[in-house]
Every structure is written in C-alpha cells, then in structure tokens.
Amino acid sequence: MxxxxxxxxxxxxxxxxxxxxxxxxxxxxxxxxxxxxxxxxxxxxxxxxxxxxxxxxxxxxxxxxxxxxxxxxxxxxxxxxxxxxxxxANLLSIEENFMKKFSSRKSLSRRDFNEIFMHYDPDGNGFIEGTELLALIRDIMTKVDQRVTLKDLMDYQEVVLSVFDKNTDGRLSRKELGLLLSIQK
Missing domain, CATH: 1.10.238.10 (EF-hand)
Known part of the structure; x- marks a missing residue:
C-alpha cells in the first residue's frame, strides 16, 4: 500500500x-x-x-x-x-473546550473577548475563517455536551455567516464575532 x-x-x-x-x-x-x-x-x-x-x-x-x-x-x-x-474526537487528545471557561456570553469582558478572538485566530490575520470558524462553532455547540457531526457544523457555519458576516466576505471580523457573541466591542 x-x-x-x-x-x-x-x-x-x-x-x-x-x-x-x-x-x-x-x-x-x-x-x-x-x-x-x-x-x-x-x-x-x-x-x-x-x-x-x-x-x-x-x-x-x-x-x-x-x-x-x-x-x-x-x-x-x-x-x-x-x-x-x-x-x-475520541482518537485525539483534545484540550478542554475553550468556550467552557466562559460561563455566560453576556458577562464577557473585553479581555475575555480578546482571548476568544486570539484563540480562534491562531494565524493572526484578524479574521476567524474556514477551519477556525468551524472550531469556534464546534466549541460553542459542544459546550453543552451536544454531539456534533460535520454536517451540523457546516449547517451552523452557513447560518452564522448569513446572519453575522455583514460584509459577506465568508469570515468573521472582530466586530462580527462581537455580534455573534452578543456583545459590543
């Protein structure tokens, strides 16, 4: 082979x-x-x-x-x-869901928001896109121990982009992520 x-x-x-x-x-x-x-x-x-x-x-x-x-x-x-x-997910050792450390979206501080943005934008290009966005959505969905399939992630990604991607460039800026997380930054 x-x-x-x-x-x-x-x-x-x-x-x-x-x-x-x-x-x-x-x-x-x-x-x-x-x-x-x-x-x-x-x-x-x-x-x-x-x-x-x-x-x-x-x-x-x-x-x-x-x-x-x-x-x-x-x-x-x-x-x-x-x-x-x-x-x-059971085959790889994955860190604890990053979003679990934030108890409520409404109580996110600017520091929490920046920490979330930097975590999901590891390439530092100023946008959450592609696999980064799928990872964010996966962590949000599995925060409540919901079982997630790739189809679920793709469906939610489509919804997230259609609602929060205001300039329709297929990625989330800091401002657009703030809208998703129900905070203003």
Missing amino acids: AYRKVNFLGKYALTNKVNSVDFIKIWSHYDSDGSGYLERRELDNFLVDFISSRHGKELTEEELDGLRNKVMMTADVNRDGKIELGEF
Missing part, C-alpha cells in the same frame, strides 16, 4: 492535547473527500501518520489491519464502519 511521504501530523505536537482549531484542521485533512466520515483509506492514512509521528515507526500491513480493527471496535460507536467527527 502506498502512503504519502509527508506526514501531515508531523507539525502537531501530538504528545500534548491539540486545540480545537488544530483538531478541525486535522479532521479536514484526513476527511479528504469531505464526506463527513473517515472511510477505510482515510482512516488508514491517519493511523499511519499518527503512529509515525508519535513513535517514529512505519506500520506493516498486518499492524495497520490490527490497529484499524482496534480503532473501529472502540471508536466507531454507532457501528456504521466509518468514523464521524464526534468519534474522531
């Missing part, structure tokens, strides 16, 4: 917990067909990269088959033969 030479996970310190933005980036990379699920080939690519990045070792076909079977037995909760977004 031929695998990519470049290990996508190599840029993530997987010995530590990944943040939600990186989690969504990792998910988006391995869900290469955008189906909302990791099918066998996509899961195999993830597992090969994961083992290589963590242990610096290559998997044999037999080891990959055994690992895939173990993952499916433990992670595929609904037994559909695919790994969905919520199930994938």
